[in-house]
Structure formats: structure tokens, C-alpha cells
Amino acid sequence: MSEAAVLNSSAPVKHPRLVLLAVCALALMSTMGVAMPYPILAPIFVGGPVDGFTHFAGLDPKLLMGLALAANPLGILVGSLFVGPLSDRYGRRAVLSVTLSCNLVGYLLTAVALDQRWYLLFVLARFGTGLTEGNIAVARALIADLHEHIDRTQAFAALNACLYMGWLIGPLVGGLTLPLGDGVPFVLAGLAMLPCLLILGLAVPPSPHRDGPLNLLQAMREKQALGLLKQDKVLAALFAMQLSYSFGINSLYEFAPLWMLENLGLDSSGIAWVTAAQCFAMTSASLLAGKLPRSHRPLRRAAVMALLASFGLTALALLPGWGGVVAIVGLGVPLAFYNAVLPAWMSERFAVHGQGRVMGLLSTVFFLANVMVALSGGLISLLSTRWIMALGGLTCITAALLLLRMARREEQRP
Template identity: 60%
Template sequence: MNVSHQKLILLTVCLVALMSTAGVAMPYPILAPIFVDSAPDAFNHFMGLPPKLLLGVALAANPLGILLGSTLIGALSDRLGRRRVLTGTLLLTFAGYLLTAYALWSRWYLLFVLARFVTGLTEGNVAVARAIVADLHPQLDRARSFAILNAVLYTGWLVGPLIGGLTLPLGEAVPFLLAAGAILLCLAVLLAFLPETGERMHQDQSLLQVMRGQHSFRLLSADPLLARLFWMQLAFAIGVNAFYEFYPLWLVEYARLDSRGIALVTALMCVLMTSASVLLGKLGHKRAPLELARINAVWVALGLLGLSLLADLPWPGIGLIVLLGVPLAIYNAILPSWCSERFANLGQGSVMGLLTTIFCVANVLVALLGSVLTILDTRLVLVLGALTCGLAAGWLQGVIREAAEA
């Protein structure tokens, strides 16, 4: 579909993605201090369980919700329209943040976990944002548009942790109240400036039929190459989530940082991620996309392995955490763009929804398994991440060969 004011639409999507992602990223630097570095109470020692185990369950609740929601959100945006689905998901996310803030204020652990799950159900809307960017091609270059969107997403990962870490001392509920306010701003921007972009698909089907037949997992039977890519991307996402979810705990245990210190480290990493993504969008790259993704997967694997060995050297470890932002940014800019082009016939919303689904499956697996491993040693989670990223790099070589033959 050709639309007018493409650059304004891209800017609007980026602003919505920025504020939405900031809300998703905000809890990362504050949950570890809340559970592991706070005075014991009925919240962080619920039923006498280890705080690290409670932290793992809390970390898993949100991506579990995103997992269930993202399997349908992308496909529903193909059927109902991007604007309508994005509006509905933002409204529900707003309600979820308010419920989370109340759970922290009342020190109600089970309600907190439920609120994080409910919020996650609609936070998979980044798939819709990516689908809108894909809709703008060929009026706007797809690779550069994805690079710009990724840069904005990384900026959200910078802004969110900074807000969370700096406002946590004001009260544990305060960051989530601020996130709810950011979502309201998202809604205002969306309603004012975002038109419908994509051609609606599956109009001959009822909404229930779309939900049954057009969820993200059905794509795995539609294209053998995509099915192989699924397992590769799942392995890489397990490694990435091992890093994202547990480097704050590494910083608490080995570098003795509080929420503000974790927020600063996260901000520095996100500055590098944003810069790398912007430069990639402006300068482009000479290597084949999947080969460039494979190289950066190897660098992530080596970085995680190195971090697991630096427990006694916290400052080099902090530097390595920051530097890992570069290969992560390059990989995450390249792969969605390639998938968007290669599997466009399957529906941009569905394809982007599948990528979000993969990330969330890995997020849940790592949160649950990682919480058990951290009881033994936090570094074991990083070793697991290094192994799965290395495995993904090997599998990606096979995907490259199969894509070339196809």
C-alpha cells in the first residue's frame, strides 16, 4: 500500500516504539535489587522461597504474557489493521502498569507476577511497529528503516533503565507509574499522526478463524527455511536473554552496584547499541546479511564466555557488558530486515510476530532455568548463553547454505 508522508509515519512509529520499549526495559535494573538486595519481607521472601527463585518467576511472567500475545498480535494486525491493534494493546498495557504499581505498593507478590503477565500480553506490539516499517517499503528503504527503528528501540532500552534505576529510591511503585504515563503519551501520538498502512489480509475469514489459523507458529509449516531459522534464532535468543536478564544480577553480586549503577551501565551499553544501529543504517554493509549476523553471533558468544570469567575483575566485566551492545545491535538490525524481505509473502505482521514470539519463548526458558542456576552460581547462566549463541552461529551457517540453494 502506498501512503503519503512516509517519513512522518516512520517518525511516529519510532516515537511510539521508544516510549513503549522504555516501559518494557525499565524493570531490568530494578528487579534484582528489589529481590536480592533489599530488606527481607513478605514480598521478596514469599512463602520462604529463595529471593533468586522469586526473581526468576517474576522475570518469566512478563515474557510469558508477551509470548502468548505476540503469537496473535502480529497476525491480528494483518487482519484488523495496524492502527487499531496498536491502539488496543497500548490501552491494555497502561492498565497493566497501574496494576503492577499497586502490587508493589501493597507488597503482594502474586498480584505483582499476575500484573507483569497481563502487561506482557500486549507488549508484543513491537511486532506491529516492525510490520508498519515493512509496509513503507519500497517508498522507504527497508534495511535503513529497520536500522532506524532498531536504534530507537535501543534508545528505549537506554531511557527505560535510567528512569527505573534513578526513580527506584523514590518508591518501588514510582517507575511503573511513570511507565503508565509514557503509554498515555504513546496513545496521544498514535491517534494524532498514525494512519493505517498495510493492506488488510484474510478478510474472507472471521476473527476467530484468523486467531486459530494465522498465529505466528503456523508459519513454521509454511516454509521449511523459516522453520530452520526458528531453531537457530531460538538458540541465539536464549543466549541473548541469559545476558539481558542476569547481567543486572552479576552487577549486584560481583560489582556491588545498586539500581542507579545498573541503570548507568545499561545506559552506556544502549548508547553503543544505538550508535551502531544508526551507523549501520547510514553506511550500510558490504557483507551478505546472514553472514554478518553469523559473525556477530560469534562475538556475542565470546563476550558472554568472557564475562563469566571476570567475576574477580568487576571493572573489565562492566566494560565488556557495555561493549556487547555493538554485536547485539548489528545482529538485531540485520536479521529482521532479511526476514522481512525473504518471507514477505507470509504477511509482515505474522513474520515480525514470530520473531517476537521466539524472543519471548527464550525469555521464559532462561528466566525459569536461570533462576535455578543462579542459586548455584550466577556465572552458569552466562556460560549457558555463550554455548547457545555459539550453537546458533553454527546453525546459521546451514541456514545460509539453504537460503542460497533456494
């Protein structure tokens, strides 16, 4: 059997709709844990007490917050190189069970670090948790495996809707429970992994092992996601485009809470409600995207969404007060449509490389941009968060232009 046939073959699925529902539930609860910290880190560091945690080593709290923001996506970046590809080799359910268990331990360590005010442990725990939070690539691969039973775009739209619901519920839980103690949101995030493990065991069938290296380290070295850039020139071009787009989007995700704190004086609860409104818009738009007719020019549709995202980010750089909040919420619509279209196209276009590996590359790009934004944004925020949004708008325009060029090339391909 050829490599392409092996990578595209999958075990028969008796109840594909049930598996889709289970994967969506896993994504919802797992994303809640990832999303909880975003509205609370700005109040913890910038609005928190003056102590050894918020002024560690005499550094500015904004810089410390930027490092803390970068630690988690840096861990996800490293983990995404291997988690998705390893699920191609060892099975989706096996890899998910390990990553969810590690997430549970990581969240509890983070809570301990906050309770004891140990900044270094907090950063290390956020990094360690991130190593296994890249399992969204495995969830996307599971969805792609169902393509013979469920339309790809509809399945990805349903998955994305649940991811956005997690981003809606997670910040709300984090913002509303922060007054109970800085570590409480992370304890709740850890406890959310328990029902995830239960659903995984009951509803997601085991998948067969693929032929390949039996040694774990050998498999990680040979199948890591970035190796695809040498194998496929189109994927290499897509990597550059997606990095530019993800930089802009992460400018919003990472620094919108600080923007709201600085420009409106919102506390963790207020930031959580605005974030929830944005995620509600994303969830609604994602459900709508799944019902629209399949586009014959998906890359052009994605380019339009990237352009609209650039307009929203530019508005955040210019608009005063509550006008910016309208932009934050409205940005949820183009982001949702983009995320429904591009992964579905990638799973079909590059299936020969293995769904776990391709989806792992997509996660790798996103979290590489996440780290870049967190580190650079921590410095830029010393001037103004509006500059961060302006830079994000510029990178999204660049991504839209690159997508249009790629679309023309793909449409000419036999």
C-alpha cells in the same frame, strides 16, 4: 488476487518519513516501559526487605525474582503469537491502540501490587501487561510496509536505534526513581503510554482490513505465528537458530543486573548507568548499521555478529569485576548489527506470509527464549550468574554455526 499479492499490498503512504518517525517515537516510549523493571528487580528482591513479598511462600528471593522475570516475557510470548498476525487482518493502528491502552492499565496494576506488597498480583500484572507488550511486532510490520519508500535495512536500523534508546532511558528512569518507591517506575511507564496513543492517532494512518476470518477467535487460531513453522521449512530452521541465539542474548538481558549486584555490589542506580552505557553503544551501532552498504550475504554478517556475542558472554563468565562491565557495554555493538540485518532479511524473504505474522514469529522466538532463561537462570543463579553467561555463550556459538549452514543453503537457492 493471489494470497501473496494481498499480503504484500499496502495502502499508499503519503508521508512515509513521517510515519517512520512516528513509529520510532512509539517504539522509544513503549520500550522505556518494558525496560524500566530490569535494573530494579534485583535490588527489590535480593536487596529488599525480608517480608511476604521478597520471601513469598518461604521461597528464596532469587527464585521469586526468576519467576517475576519470567512472567512478563511469558505474557509477551503468548501475545506475540496473535498481536502481529491480527494487525495483518484488522490494521496496524487499530491493534496498536488496543495494546497501548492495555499496557497503561497493566503498569498501574503492577505499581499497586508493589505498593501493597502482593506478590501474586505483581506476577499476574506482569504477565497481563506482557500479553500486549508484544506490539513491537506490529511496529516492525509497519516499518516493513514502507519498503517501497524506504530501504528496509535503514528503516529497521532507525527503529532499532529508538528501541535501544528506550532501553537506555528506561533503566535510568527506573533505577533513579526506585528510591522514591518501588511502584513509581511502573506509574511512569504507564503514563508514557498516553503520548504514545496521541502520536498513534495523529501520525499513523489507518490501514485497510485484509480478507480473512471476521471472527476474532477464528483469526487468532488460523493466523497465529507458530503456524508458519508447518508452512515453511526454512522458517522452521530459522526458528531453531533464533531460539538458540535469543537464549544467549536473554542471558545477558535478564541476569546482567544480578551479575553486577553480586560481583560489584552495584545498587539500582549503578546498574541503570551500566545498562544505559550498553544501550548507548547499541544505539550508536544501530545508526551506523543503517549507513553501511547493503550486504549481499546478510546471513553471514549475522553469523559473525552472533559469534562476537558469544565471545562477550564467555568473557562475562570469566572476567573479574569491572572487566565484565566492559564486556556488557561492548556486547551492545554486535547485538545492534545483528538486529539490523536479520529482521530486514526476514521481511524480504518471507513477505508472502504477511509482515505482521513474520515479525510476530520473530518476537515469539525471542520471548520464548526469555522465559526459558528466566526460569532456568533462577535456578542456576543459586550457584553463580557466571554459569548463566557461560551457557549463553555456548548457545550463541551454536546459533552462529546454524546461521552459516543456512547461509550456504540460501546462497545456492535460485
